[in-house]
Every structure is written in C-alpha cells, then in structure tokens.
Amino acid sequence: MTFHAIAEVDVLEDALDPVATLVDECKLRLNEDGVKIRACDAANVAMADVSLPERAFESYEADGGVIGINLDRLQDVLSMGSSGDLVHLELNEETRKLHIEIDGLSYTLALIDPDLIRKEPDIPDLDLPADVAFEGSELSRAVSAADLVGDHVSLSADPDEQTFVVGAEGDTDDVDLVLGNDELATADVGEAAESLFSLDYLKDMARPIGSDVIVSFRLGTEMPVKFRYTNGEASVQHLLAPRIQSS
Amino acid sequence: MTFHAIAEVDVLEDALDPVATLVDECKLRLNEDGVKIRACDAANVAMADVSLPERAFESYEADGGVIGINLDRLQDVLSMGSSGDLVHLELNEETRKLHIEIDGLSYTLALIDPDLIRKEPDIPDLDLPADVAFEGSELSRAVSAADLVGDHVSLSADPDEQTFVVGAEGDTDDVDLVLGNDELATADVGEAAESLFSLDYLKDMARPIGSDVIVSFRLGTEMPVKFRYTNGEASVQHLLAPRIQSS
C-alpha cells in the first residue's frame, strides 16, 4: 500500500471538517484518483460523503489502500499549520503509521485498523421532488431560528410559490423562515415536500459551511434530505434521515 | 386591543435591555403615544422605568392595552435581526400571541397574562441633593474598581469639591475612584451625600449602557440612587435601594 501526498493545510481541513461533525474515526479510501471518505454517525441518522480529487493535491500518489484515522487527532495536527502551509502525508505501511510534516513539525500518527471502524454506509437512491439551492448564511440563519423554539426543524418546499420553508414549533411559540426568489440561487420544486429533522444534527452539519457557499438541497415528504456543497476543493454530500412526525 | 408597530431592531433592543437586567418577564403598556415598561426585581431592590415614544417607531398603532412578555424570548428573537433591520410587531388579540417579523422570519410569541406578572412599582418622590452626570465608561470603570475588593459600593458626593466618589472596602484592601471636573459632564452637589449599594445590582444595570452615553445620577444619604440615560430612542430611569450601612 502506497500513499504519499502533499496538499495545503486548508484543503485537507475542508475535506475532514464535514465528516468530523458526525464521527470521531473514519476510513480514508486512498484511490488512484483521490481520497474518498464516507461515514455515518453511530445512530445511523446522518451520513457524510466526501471526495477530494487528485487535482486538489500538489502531489499525489496512492494505489487504492484504506486507512483508519482518528479525525480529532488529525485535525489537531493540521491546526498546527497556518493557512497556505503545505502538509506532507506519507504512509509507513510496516508500522501502520501516517507521517505528517508541516513547516518543520514532524508528527507520527498511529492508524486505526479499518476493520474496527463502522462499515461505510450505502447512499440510497431516493426520488426527491424538490430541489433548491441557497447560501450557507441562510442555512445558518434557519438553524438559529429553529433553535429559538425547539429540538426539531421542519423543511418544506412549495411548488406553487417555489419557496423553501424552514419551520419549528415549540410548546408555546413557533417560527417560520421563508426562502423565496430573493434568497434561493435555484428553485425547482416539482411537488410539495415536507419532512421533519433533528435540529442538533442539522446544526452540526451546517457548522463547517461557509456563509457564501451555495448548498443544494433535495427534499421529499417524510424522506431523508440530501444536500451537497463544495468545501474548498472537496465535494461534500450529506444525507439526514427524517424524524417520524407525531400527528 | 390593537397593537401594530414597526421599528428598527436596535430601537427595540435598546428599550428592552435595561429592563432585562432586572426581570425575566414584564408588562408592556401599549399607550397611544408609545410603549412604557416599568418593572422591579423580585427582591424589590432595583427598578427600571423605560419609555419608547411613538416617534421612535417607523409606524405605530396602539390603543392603551397591556401585554405580558417573556423578555429573554423576545430578545432572542430580535437577535435574529441585523442592525437596521425593521421588525414588524402585530398583536393577535384572539390567540393572545404577538406576531413578529424580521427579514423573512416569522415568529409567533405566546404572551403572558399580565395579571400573573408582578405589579408595576410606584416611583417614590425623593429629595436627592446631589446631581452629577458622567459617561457610561466612567460608570463601568467604577464598577470594575469596586469589584476588585468587595460586594458593596459606596457612592458619595462632596459639595466643597463638587466631586463624585465611588468607593469599596474589602476585608484587607480598599479602593476609591474620584470623578471630578475632568470626568463629570455636570455637577450640582447641594449638600454631602453618601449611600451604600449592592455591587451586583449596579453591575447588572450598568451593563447595557454604552461607554459614551451620559448618565445622570441623583444621590442622597442612605437613600436610593436614581439614574437616567437615553438608550438610543428609549428614555431609561433606574432606581436602586441602598444597603443599610453597618457602623
């Protein structure tokens, strides 16, 4: 197994942060054409699927191996670099350690046996009729609004108005945020869609998203929501399972 | 009962913050000429009296009703707006809820029965012989100084020097801050005055006061202190009862 790569510290952080909101450990698939990470939280509620293509690296050499990583640890090491610093990663297959160099610092990271890490989930093929996109700042605002009243957040889309509505109901108060023409970068709502989600998960998943990053949502009725965005050089896809609506 | 008003988010926050340092819930008197709030903390030590006149609003319609408000909740909702955003407030008398709109966000706030909120206090007519005014930054510095040594703060005024002195005595150390000609915007000390106050109350009441806001104090001997300032469009008056001096 060979892995030897050089990338800017920010490029690696952008790829790892979305996964780290869900899990502490993950597998890195060191494919010939780039690194892939897919992970699901312990409760099987949320999934992250991240690709960092070969062209995101200054130099990249891999042959399809799989390694297990402690994400916190790796994020801590990367935090020792400054923006723009180059990180050298080199796998020592014999010792099962990853050698990391940033600006004079040499770190030897013990790897985790990939067989001891939860199986990577499959991404279900879902027919989600509502497709909207908007900036991360709107998502962050929607999450804060829902957080004012409750633990759950309802996401819905209206085919007549071509709007996306974020709502939450508390014991006494309720709140709605309507994203329409002014806020949506694209809107293609084929039919009405509405699903309820755990706010904590959505909050965690929204955290690493920059305020001017466009996030594309695909929503159905009592279905998981899928959303995608580009974090620096990394393509990120999330899937979040719905809560059953009490009615 | 009718209430329908539009104001900048900052205008409303400036009126609510001084009250929120003392109580969690309060009555809003929705008079024809503006909103009035008067509240006293649970221990009857400190009082806030705030007026937000009709002209502070972009649009204002009210007929003298009284509503009960959870202040924390309302402050949280207002914090969803950015400086300069317009807030629409509309009372639904039937549901006893206040409908709040800020920049696409719709919030329905359950009101509290005003009869369940502590009675609004009367403002006593006091003869306070010392009258001085200074900037909020001086008040904040005085509070920090007293906080170095103890739980109480002595406020006194000297008719000969026309100074205002903030002092505190701890078990071993003591501290004095003298505000004189250089620090006082106005000084009219008719006779010597000195009273002792709980530092925690004064600290809380000083918090929302901007550093360049002029605060007018009226002080007597073993009497409550009254102080007034203008917070944006809101007129704020505070009254703080003295501690009995152990001597």
Add this chain to the structure above:
Amino acid sequence: MTFHAIAEVDVLEDALDPVATLVDECKLRLNEDGVKIRACDAANVAMADVSLPERAFESYEADGGVIGINLDRLQDVLSMGSSGDLVHLELNEETRKLHIEIDGLSYTLALIDPDLIRKEPDIPDLDLPADVAFEGSELSRAVSAADLVGDHVSLSADPDEQTFVVGAEGDTDDVDLVLGNDELATADVGEAAESLFSLDYLKDMARPIGSDVIVSFRLGTEMPVKFRYTNGEASVQHLLAPRIQSS
C-alpha cells in the same frame, strides 16, 4: 523603609507576569537600583528571577526594604489602567499597606509579611553546554506541538547540525519540531544535550512571552534548562528542573 515609585502600567505588568505563572505571592526587594523578584513554585520545579532596574521607572525611591505581595491582587489593580497610564506606588510603612494610584483610582493593598512567604531560592551555577536563542512564537509553537501528544516535552540540541529539537512521545503518536538555521537567532551547541521537562510548567512559563521576543535557552543533559528574555523593561530568567527520564 521607603518606597515611592512611578512607572507605566505595562512596565509593571511585564515584570510581574512571568512570576505570576509560578506563584500567587512573592517578595519584592525594593533595592536602591531597582526592584528584584525571585520565586520558586511550591513543588520546587520552576524558578523565576526578575529585575526591573531603576531606569525603567519615571521616578524611583527605595532603600532596600522587602515587601510581600499578593500577585493576583496587584495584577487585577494594574488591569484597571490602560496601556501607557502612569501608576504611582507608595509604601505606608506604618499600616504595612501599598498605596496605588492609576488615573483617578486609589487602591490600598494590604501587604503580606515577607517572613510568611517561601524563601527565595538560590540560582545554581550550572555548566550547560548548549546555547540557542529563538523567538517566542517558536516556543509557543513547540509547546502546542508537544501538547498534541503528551505531558512531557524533550528539549535537545545537536552539535553537528547546530539544531534545537523539541519532541514529545505519547502512547501511540509522537511529534518533533526541529529548529535550525532558519529559526534560531543564535546557536552555540558545544556538545549533545537532552533533557525531559514537564509540559505544564513550560506552557505556563511560555505564556507571557511575546511572539517576537528573543528567548535564550541553555540546555544540558538531564539538567535543568535556563532561559532568559527581556519583557519590556524587565529582565527575566527562568530555571526549570528536568524530569527523570524513564528508560
């Protein structure tokens, strides 16, 4: 005993901060030519030796007395001043109190009987063969790197490479930071040196050091490390005892 001095608040803070990382109380030797502080932490692991010469003061008058100071308390009082404010210090020998004035604020600090404060340590005469100097920012980075993996930090110097190496070993991971030509302001490594230290102590001692301050280290093998720097007007020397290496 006479002590009457005026200095900028920053000058005093720069002299006290390095001592305050090790002890809560210390003796100030009020010599004719300036103030000297020497203190050792309760476990006898780390020492600070600080000199603030007469010329660092705007005005200075002392005759060799010794006073005991609560450092936290004095730092809190100084924090009431703004950068550049002049602080007046005057000893009242009768009351055994230090009178402190900063910008209108008068503080009376009760002194501690110097006989109740731990004896000032002697500075051992050590033959330390490695002498290197580098900026505070490198020390801070080295401490953060070691903190990624463990509680101890190894400092070593290589006479062939004329490098200074900071290393740490954890249960699974390890880290090295090599400071060479590019990072070292001076390097005079006479022979190989390596000692192990408690990271917590080094972290605390590094905290008050500005990022562009040059720190001079003298290192031996299984010997204390000595390091010196200039903090504003104050000369600071630290000594840190080694941990016994488990081998």
